[in-house]
Amino acid sequence: MAMAGPKKTVLQLVGVVVVMGALSWASVPFYDWFCRVTGFGGTTGVETAGAEQVLDRTIKIRFDASLERDMPWTFKPVVREMELKIGETALAFYEAHNPTDRPVAGSASYNVFPYEAGGFFNKIDCFCFEQQVLQPGERVQMPVTFFVDPEIVTDRDAKYVHTITLSYTFYEIDLPEGAADRDELAGAKTN
Structure with missing residues (x-):
């Protein structure tokens, strides 16, 4: 049962890395879309x-x-x-x-x-x-x-x-x- 704590932490960290990667991947097209719609920048x-x-x-x-x-x-x-x-x-x-x-x-x-x-x-x-x-x-x-x-x-x-x-x-x-x-x-x- 001692392994459940470190496994959980590693899975959470992997989850955070995956979410951050997805957000950074989506940020460029989202920003481009936002600028085209609003004329921003x-x-x-x-x-x-x-x-x-x-x-x-x-x-x-x-x-x-x-x-x-x-x-x-x-x-x-x-x-x-x-x-x-x-x-x-x-x-x-x-x-x-x-x-x-x-x-x-x-x-x-x-x-x-x-x-x-x-x-x-x-x-x-x-x-x-x-x-x-x-x-x-x-x-x-x-x-x-x-x-x-x-x-x-x-x-x-x-x-x-x-x-x-x-x-x-x-x-x-x-x-x-x-x-x-x-x-x-x-x-x-x-x-």
């Missing part, structure tokens, strides 16, 4: 179509681009800022270039500043929704289609926002399966 919304109403009031949108430390690409907005009517659908482009001699895959994380505007900045289509693979020397312009929800003018905190900055950071990811093979096949066909 500058997370933008995603829509399938533009706003139904376009206001006579304008807002300035600034575009920012950066790279994670080891990402070998160059990356920049084509236009640094634009002014548009609130509710108007707009199209902006970012340019990426792979100056290396190998294919490089990348994924973009993004946010909006000020954070109060995150829930009102809506993307209809964006290069950030998918991973990007650039072949050696390839240069591309990647579009983002967006609008600012007219509800921003009635929000207690966001109604004072006159400028929104959309920021993207590209980081390198593993090449998708077959991406290197396609590059080798293309090289073989040109030889």
Whole structure:
């Protein structure tokens, strides 16, 4: 009977480790969901179509681009800022270039500043929704289609926002399966 105490304690500790592991595993998707729903932390919304109403009031949108430390690409907005009517659908482009001699895959994380505007900045289509693979020397312009929800003018905190900055950071990811093979096949066909 003396073993019942230590066995119980070990089982409790294992249970605590399992519960803590499950909570930490679930925290990332839960936080992502929370940010998408609330716009917390500058997370933008995603829509399938533009706003139904376009206001006579304008807002300035600034575009920012950066790279994670080891990402070998160059990356920049084509236009640094634009002014548009609130509710108007707009199209902006970012340019990426792979100056290396190998294919490089990348994924973009993004946010909006000020954070109060995150829930009102809506993307209809964006290069950030998918991973990007650039072949050696390839240069591309990647579009983002967006609008600012007219509800921003009635929000207690966001109604004072006159400028929104959309920021993207590209980081390198593993090449998708077959991406290197396609590059080798293309090289073989040109030889």
